Amino acid sequence: MAIPMEGYDSRAYGDAVADLYDDWSPGVLTTTECVERLVELAGTGPVLELGVGTGRLAIPLAGAGLTVEGIDSSAAMLERLAAKPGGGAVATRVGDMADVDAAADARYALVLVAADTLFMLPSQDEQVRCFANVARRLRTGGVFVVEAFVPDRTRHAGGQDVVARRVSADSLLLGATLHDPVRQRLDAQQVLLTPAGIRMVPGSLRYAWPAELDLMARLAGLRLRERWGGWRRQPFTADSRSHVSLYEIPPAAGQSGVRSR
DSSP, X not given: OOOOSTTOOHHHHHHHHTTTHHHHSOOHHHHHHHHHHHHHHHTTOOEEEEXXXXXXXXXXXXXXXXXXXXXXXXXHHHHHHHHSTTGGGEEEXXXXXXXXXXXXXXXEEEEEEOTTGXXXXXXXXXXXXXXXXXXXXXXXXXXXXXXXXXXXXXTSGGGEEEEEEEEETTEEEEEEEEEETTTTEEEEEEEEEETTEEEEEEEEEEOOOHHHHHHHHHHTTOEEEEEESSTTOOBOOTTOSEEEEEEEOOOOTTSOOOOOO
């Protein structure tokens, strides 16, 4: 009997993919550029990463001298992080990133959620709650950084697609996705074929448009400071396939409202 995708949450996804995640994550160049920008934004810290995973960003941020904490719903992901060189410098906890279960009374110079991870919160309500809780954890002058894809109206013809994500001499990674445009939901199955057999890694996303994220921020008392088309600070345009959005607490009345550049 088929197992329904409903209820297959970020914890289950993380536990299923933890040993593969580093091989599937963005390349070294993207990571290097991302860390450089985040170090600039963090100042003296501290930093909180939501959906910290195996520490692709958190470990080099800690290596740059910042105090870094991370939250993830998957204990398996955090075990991988802790086992890496430098992993012990990142304080981690298992938790729901919508609740921003951070250290008591902590205030952060930078809170980040990278690589579409915000969309793993399965409903608009949970995404709104995440923004609201982040706003409570930002210190004066702090910034909430969201990296996410821009939804593509043309990609899922007929409400579905199947693509080859990776092909090598001894493996094939396929992705099959069903799209529900009303719920803004993508239910996917990644199928890894190797000589050892077949492995399936399911997952679900509830995507949001950039303008919707901006409204979530406003409801939380934040505002958009800047939006880039990538970690090189390239302009965000109609052709951008992803974005890096920086949200901040607006200055109090009478203070300067000039945006940082």
